Amino acid sequence: MASWNRLDYPRRLFLWLLGYSLLLVGCFTGFQYHRERQFKIDALDAQLQLINAHLLEELAEGGDAARGFTVQRHPFEELRISVIDSAGRVVYDNTLDTVPRANHLSREEIAGALRRGTGHAVRRHSESTGKTYFYAAMAGRNGCIVRTAVPYSATLAELLRADLGFLRVMGGATLLLCILGYFATRRVGLHILRLNRFAERAERGERICDTAPFPQDELGSISNHIVRLYADLQQANAERDREHRAALHEQQEKERIKKRLTNNINHELKTPVAAIQVCLETLLTHPELDGAKREEFLRRCCANTERLKRLLADVSTITRMDDAPASIAREPLDLAALLAEVAEECGAMAAERGMRIVNCVAGPLPMTGNPSLLASVFRNLIDNAAAYSGGREIRFQRLPASGGRIVLSVTDDGCGVPPEHLPHLFERFYRIDKGRSRAAGGTGLGLAIVKNAVLLHGGTIAVENRPGGGLAFTIALAEN
Numbered sequence: 001m002a003s004w005n006r007l008d009y010p011r012r013l014f015l016w017l018l019g020y021s022l023l024l025v026g027c028f029t030g031f032q033y034h035r036e037r038q039f040k041i042d043a044l045d046a047q048l049q050l051i052n053a054h055l056l057e058e059l060a061e062g063g064d065a066a067r068g069f070t071v072q073r074h075p076f077e078e079l080r081i082s083v084i085d086s087a088g089r090v091v092y093d094n095t096l097d098t099v100p101r102a103n104h105l106s107r108e109e110i111a112g113a114l115r116r117g118t119g120h121a122v123r124r125h126s127e128s129t130g131k132t133y134f135y136a137a138m139a140g141r142n143g144c145i146v147r148t149a150v151p152y153s154a155t156l157a158e159l160l161r162a163d164l165g166f167l168r169v170m171g172g173a174t175l176l177l178c179i180l181g182y183f184a185t186r187r188v189g190l191h192i193l194r195l196n197r198f199a200e201r202a203e204r205g206e207r208i209c210d211t212a213p214f215p216q217d218e219l220g221s222i223s224n225h226i227v228r229l230y231a232d233l234q235q236a237n238a239e240r241d242r243e244h245r246a247a248l249h250e251q252q253e254k255e256r257i258k259k260r261l262t263n264n265i266n267h268e269l270k271t272p273v274a275a276i277q278v279c280l281e282t283l284l285t286h287p288e289l290d291g292a293k294r295e296e297f298l299r300r301c302c303a304n305t306e307r308l309k310r311l312l313a314d315v316s317t318i319t320r321m322d323d324a325p326a327s328i329a330r331e332p333l334d335l336a337a338l339l340a341e342v343a344e345e346c347g348a349m350a351a352e353r354g355m356r357i358v359n360c361v362a363g364p365l366p367m368t369g370n371p372s373l374l375a376s377v378f379r380n381l382i383d384n385a386a387a388y389s390g391g392r393e394i395r396f397q398r399l400p401a402s403g404g405r406i407v408l409s410v411t412d413d414g415c416g417v418p419p420e421h422l423p424h425l426f427e428r429f430y431r432i433d434k435g436r437s438r439a440a441g442g443t444g445l446g447l448a449i450v451k452n453a454v455l456l457h458g459g460t461i462a463v464e465n466r467p468g469g470g471l472a473f474t475i476a477l478a479e480n
Contacts, residue, residue, distance in 0.1 A: 014185040048136030086143030113137040272304035336363025380446040389414025426451040
C-alpha cells in the first residue's frame, strides 16, 4: 500500500484502468473461448448422434447387435460402438471380445441420454480399454442405449481447442486499449497533477499570474476557470491592499503635513505676536513717549495684526482644501471674466509697487469651478510678483492647447529665482529670503494655495525662469 501511494496520480489511474480493462477483456475472452469450444463439442456430439440415430433405426428394424452394424460413412479413424440395455448392462461393444459386467447407468453420457434422450462426455477414461474417449449416447424407444465414442487423441484435442486467432485478436485489442488508456489517463492525470500543484501554491498564498492554459476540453475548461477566478481574486486583493496602503500613506502624509503646518504656523505667529507684545508693553511702560513715537508703535501693531489676519485666512483656506475638498462648491463660470476682474482689482496695488498688469486673455472661457479659489490663484500670483520680482510688468496670456484644456501663462519681467529653489516654490512656508519675505508681509502659504487650488480643479501648474528674466507660471485647467 505504501508503494502504491508513492506512485503519482497518472500512474495509479493508468493501473486502475489497466486492471479494469484486463479483467473485462479476460472475462470476455474466457466466455468466448468457452463458447467456441462448446460449439465445437456440440458439433462433434451432433456428428456422433447422427451415427447413434442410424444405429437405433437399424436395431428397431430388427438388426442384431451380435452380428454387428452397418455404419454409415464417417470422418473418424477409430469409432467405438456400444449398446447398453435398460438395466445398464453392455450387450455389445465392437472393440472388446468380452463385454464388461459393470453397470453403466451412472456414466455421464448414459445418465444424460436417459434424462434428455442424448448425452455426451467430453473426456472420460474407459476402464475396459484403458483409453480416454469422447462419448455420445442416444436412448431408443425400447429403453436400450446406443453409445459411440472416438479416442481423445491429440488430433481431437486440437480440434476441440478454441481458435488461437481469436486470442491473438483479443491480445492485440488489449494492447491497443492499454496504449490508448495510457495516453488518456496520462492526459487526465497531468490535468489533476497541475491542479494539485496549483492548489498547493494557492494554499501557500503565492502569486499566480503566469500559469500556462490547460488543454481545450471540459476538464481543461474547468481548470482554466478555477485559475482565472483565483487570479482575479488575487488581483482584487492586491488592488485592495494597494489602495489600503495608499490611503494609509495619504493619511500619514496628511498627519505629517498637519503637524508640520501646525509647527510652521506656531513659528509664523510668534513674530507678529511678539512684535505686537513689544509695542504694547513699550506703550504701557512709557506713558511719557511723545505722540509721534506712540503713533509709530501703534502702526507697527496694526501692520502685524494685518499680517496675522492674512496668515489665519490663508491657513483657513489651505486647511479647507486639505480636509474637505468635496465640500467646496463648484459652479459654471467664465474664467476670462474672472481673470479680468482680478486684474482690475489688483491693478492699484501693483501700480503702488511700480508694476502694471497686462491682461491678454480674451473670453469667453467657460468652465466649472469655485470662483473664490480660482480668484485666489491669480491674486496670489500677482501679489507674489509685485512683492518679490522687482519687475515692471505682470502679463496674462492664453497658450494653444488641445484635449479640452485651458492653458494660461502668468509671467513677470523681474529677477526670477535661483534654479535650485524652483522645485520648492510651492511648498508651504518655503522662503528664498526669509527676512525679505516677512518684511514684505508674506505668509509663506500663497504659492501653496495656488498649487492646491489648481489641483483641486483637476489641473496642473508649473514654474520656470524666463530666458529674459522673471518667472513664468503655466496653468492648465479643464474646459467646461
